[in-house]
Amino acid sequence: xxxxxxxxxxxxxxxxxxxxxxxxxxxxxxxxxxxxxxxxxxxxxxxxxxxxxxxxxxxxxxxxxxxxxxxxxxxxxxxxxxxxxxxxxxxxxxxxxxxxxxxxxxxxxxxxxxxxxxxxxxxxxxxxxxxxxxxxxxxxxxxxxxxxxxxxxxxxxxxxxxxxxxxxxxxxxxxxxxxxxxxxxxxxxxxxxxxxxxxxxxxxxxxxxxxxxxxxxxxxxxxxxxxxxxxxxxxxxxxxxxxxxxxxxxxxxxxxxxxxxxxxxxxxxxxxxxxxxxxxxxxxxxxxxxxxxxxxxxxxxxxxxxxxxxxxxxxxxxxxxxxxxxxxxxxxxxxxxxxxxxxxxxxxxxxxxxxxxxxxxxxxxxxxxxxxxxxxxxxxxxxxxxxxxxxxxxxxxxxxxxxxxxxxxxxxxxxxxxxxxxxxxxxxxxxxxxxxxxxxxxxxxxxxxxxxxxxxxxxxxxxxxxxxxxxxxxxxxxxxxxxxxxxxxxxxxxxxxxxxxxxxxxxxxxxxxxxxxxxxxxxxxxxxxxxxxxxxxxxxxxxxxxxxxxxxxxxxxxxxxxxxxxxxxxxxxxxxxxxxxxxxxxxxxxxxxxxxxxxxxxxxxxxxxxxxxxxxxxxxxxxxxxxxxxxxxxxxxxxxxxxxxxxxxxxxxxxxxxxxxxxxxxxxxxxxxxxxxxxxxxxxxxxxxxxxxxxxxxxxxxxxxxxxxxxxxxxxxxxxxxxxxxxxxxxxxxxxxxxxxxxxxxxxxxxxxxxx
Ligand code: GLN
Ligand code: ZN
Numbered sequence: 001x002x003x004x005x006x007x008x009x010x011x012x013x014x015x016x017x018x019x020x021x022x023x024x025x026x027x028x029x030x031x032x033x034x035x036x037x038x039x040x041x042x043x044x045x046x047x048x049x050x051x052x053x054x055x056x057x058x059x060x061x062x063x064x065x066x067x068x069x070x071x072x073x074x075x076x077x078x079x080x081x082x083x084x085x086x087x088x089x090x091x092x093x094x095x096x097x098x099x100x101x102x103x104x105x106x107x108x109x110x111x112x113x114x115x116x117x118x119x120x121x122x123x124x125x126x127x128x129x130x131x132x133x134x135x136x137x138x139x140x141x142x143x144x145x146x147x148x149x150x151x152x153x154x155x156x157x158x159x160x161x162x163x164x165x166x167x168x169x170x171x172x173x174x175x176x177x178x179x180x181x182x183x184x185x186x187x188x189x190x191x192x193x194x195x196x197x198x199x200x201x202x203x204x205x206x207x208x209x210x211x212x213x214x215x216x217x218x219x220x221x222x223x224x225x226x227x228x229x230x231x232x233x234x235x236x237x238x239x240x241x242x243x244x245x246x247x248x249x250x251x252x253x254x255x256x257x258x259x260x261x262x263x264x265x266x267x268x269x270x271x272x273x274x275x276x277x278x279x280x281x282x283x284x285x286x287x288x289x290x291x292x293x294x295x296x297x298x299x300x301x302x303x304x305x306x307x308x309x310x311x312x313x314x315x316x317x318x319x320x321x322x323x324x325x326x327x328x329x330x331x332x333x334x335x336x337x338x339x340x341x342x343x344x345x346x347x348x349x350x351x352x353x354x355x356x357x358x359x360x361x362x363x364x365x366x367x368x369x370x371x372x373x374x375x376x377x378x379x380x381x382x383x384x385x386x387x388x389x390x391x392x393x394x395x396x397x398x399x400x401x402x403x404x405x406x407x408x409x410x411x412x413x414x415x416x417x418x419x420x421x422x423x424x425x426x427x428x429x430x431x432x433x434x435x436x437x438x439x440x441x442x443x444x445x446x447x448x449x450x451x452x453x454x455x456x457x458x459x460x461x462x463x464x465x466x467x468x469x470x471x472x473x474x475x476x477x478x479x480x481x482x483x484x485x486x487x488x489x490x491x492x493x494x495x496x497x498x499x500x501x502x503x504x505x506x507x508x509x510x511x512x513x514x515x516x517x518x519x520x521x522x523x524x525x526x527x528x529x530x531x532x533x534x535x536x537x538x539x540x541x542x543x544x545x546x547x548x549x550x551x552x553x554x555x556x557x558x559x560x561x562x563x564x565x566x567x568x569x570x571x572x573x574x575x576x577x578x579x580x581x582x583x584x585x586x587x588x589x590x591x592x593x594x595x596x597x598x599x600x601x602x603x604x605x606x607x608x609x610x611x612x613x614x615x616x617x618x619x620x621x622x623x624x625x626x627x628x629x630x631x632x633x634x635x636x637x638x639x640x641x642x643x644x645x646x647x648x649x650x651x652x653x654x655x656x657x658x659x660x661x662x663x664x665x666x667x668x669x670x671x672x673x674x675x676x677x678x679x680x681x682x683x684x685x686x687x688x689x690x691x692x693x694x695x696x697x698x699x700x701x702x703x704x705x706x707x708x709x710x711x712x713x714x715x716x717x718x719x720x721x722x723x724x725x726x727x728x729x730x731x732x733x734x735x736x737x738x739x740x741x742x743x744x745x746x747x748x749x750x751x752x753x754x755x756x
Pocket of ligand 1 (some may be wrong): 434484553601643729731
């Protein structure tokens, strides 16, 4: 019989119970025991779901109060030294993650970074050559015991030793691989403990096998796994997010009892895997998409598996492509979505049901005539043929756009002269990135409007008052290019998702981003249209309140795409060009309304890079060209800005230059020297504003530090191209922090003007 299992389950709770419990605990409003009780209830609920759906294992060890990589650091006694304070596990975890605990200890928070190409962030393990490890299995073992009390067939999950070290960072430039011999014996020790707890199968995640691995890392797998074998525990080596490509044979030949492959992201690896898998190994095939929210086409998947079923028999397992951490809990409550979209969705709960149904259909062909199977096929058919999804004219416009190399009419230098004539800006113009503090006043306004306590007119008057306030503050500070402050936006992607046809916003589709922070990605389900302008009246209103230039503010096509759940029935590039088309219309409408500086943010362009280098070129081609499609419909004198977060641009600088924005503002305050070094070796020729201070800190930035960044910038950027701005939006800050910081920044620009 074929088995079905999930690689992991969401943790925050269907109503984000864990989020509220964590935040209450951190604020000192509840006890540790109350937090642990909520965590335990959530885990039980997850296991009950798996059990009731009919999964063959329940999965344990996938839970984390903050992050599973952080848990791995704890498991092996490898939290940063500064967090090993006292002997309370939770205190240590939160001290490492957040830099503070409810009991008042502080240190600095660990670095967070994106988990592969997802929007989940993990806490980066810190490594030094002299590090020692120590097994601390109690938290994991407790979780496993609790799971086994629900159902004895528990599959445990642990992050594998090579991925753990690879995902870390070296603090002393030593090779993290050198730590492997110290770490491996602890894995063996852990395996023995798991075996003693009654565990038969351990899922050992080695997702780095899906990356372009340096050869020393690839070569380390084979000897490492040899030292781990023969412990009586069955190991399922799991990979996800991409095909294994050059690492496929390596993975299949390791001395483990099973290997899991992600067939959603790389279906083409099935055939070579069937050719190369040994005669005793389990092949677990990830066929239910763990990254997206669409119901699966079970008929098509079943057919694609028949050969594997024939060849492998009992040794074929079915699974989710990756952990379900990246999808929301349950689509059953999503009644209010347009166009019947609710029927097409599968969140974690539905994915369990799909996996079990598919397994049953492979084990017993009678299932193919069941009502459940038919309902699934009907939903797929409805989505495929829906007129809300398919709009010929929209598809045609995007296809035409994709076939064209979009460029502004004039080269940058000629545009810049015309823009200067129109805008009359001083040297080193000062501006901000778009958002101003989302105060409790604004949040309250939104909440009261949603709850029906305020009329639309009252709500909008409230927003207008906020905008006017932001404008007066900016005028007083003396900024050159103003923004309206984005008070009307809950989120820079959802705001556009709510206004575009073809995009739905779920009621409760929350996904963990890091710790207690969750995001609710909009769902792009159909061909995209803009029924009416989205931002124009706000920008127009703001401009009417000031004589200074107002900057229009949009979110770019790649960022909307990357921070949404996307269609799986057409390439990403097709959806990007559709988004670019509606943004192009919006940009032109803004220009017509007299807004002559327009910023199209693309903070996600960098993080959208595919995991494998070989795929970068194609991605950057459509990502950059779709951006240009969105901004090239305006006059040469209209100034296009863009903004990107993260400072590691060395590898994509030519692509950024290719975007040909008139001005780019960058998040650099934490590593300006790195950006400047990059610009030294490959100069950037358009306008650029390296962020002069870090908006993540509440402190007022030091004048000297800002001046240094700007003076150093003048070595690599022409004076006429240099802008002065903070390094990201200010919505998470308070006015009391923002005002003195911007005053200091404007003073610095004035000082610099006197120097040249
Ligand atoms: N314009 C956005 C803001 O200021 C940009 C946010 C971002 O870079 N993520 O909030
Ligand atoms: Zn930013």
